[in-house]
Amino acid sequence: MIASLDLAEILEETDRLTQLILRSEEVKHYRICKQRLQQDEEAQKLIKRFVQKKEQYEEVERFGRFHPDYDRIKKEMRQLKRELDLNESVANFKKAERKLEAILIEISEKIAYAVSDTIKVPTGNPFFDQLGCGGGGCSGGCGSCGNH
Template sequence: MLATMSTIELLDGADELAKAVIESDVYHEYIEAKQKLEKDVEAQKRISAFNHMKDQYEDVQRFGKYHPDYDEISANIRKAKRAVDLTDTVVEFKKAERELESLLNEISGIIAHSVSKTIKVPTGNPFFDSMSCSGGCASGSCGCSS
């Protein structure tokens, strides 16, 4: 591969950007929240119980409402999921995860739009993603003005 100055500059810029993300407060808060979650014995028990219940739920789903344990297992999985979701360290982790995702989405958008304003960047937000022209402008199904 022939390395040109622009390729080297691009790689250096990517390295600088990656370093900036890793050094950001958002990333450090994410890592800290992840470590707290991994060390939280109660949260790990709840997550493990939920994963076990999820396996049972997948077995039941093959037969749907006709499975004899469908109602019981469906109720139990909702309770297990709620128990996980209400755990403080899980709440902290999910919040930190959303903030890091938001930062990365913003960076992706900036990079994509610096190349071309017509590049569609998934935001992770279904509301905004549905507003982009997923069918392509040639399909006539989108509302953009090309």
């Protein structure tokens, strides 16, 4: 019974934390950027073209350089990606998304490390997550991350 009460209290605190996060300026900014991106016709056309080109790329990538259209589609994909990255709505959304992600990772780290400093926390960076070192993924054992 005591464990159930503790769990209920933890869940209540989690709900409070969630509400604080949802009311934060970063979430508000993220939502504004997302809405602007969704309403930006040029950005939506670019996204649609990019998704189509990505599907083509995945198809030819199965054969790699042996596919006759591999180099052309790869080049077109890079060009579309660059256009997307330079689009103001896309760039603003990605920036807001990265900032919010960093905050959520920091919160996750604080919670995890309050339990134990050897808990691995996904950082969103596959390089560090695979190593189990660096950023939030540090397990404390490698010594190269400088966190321990």
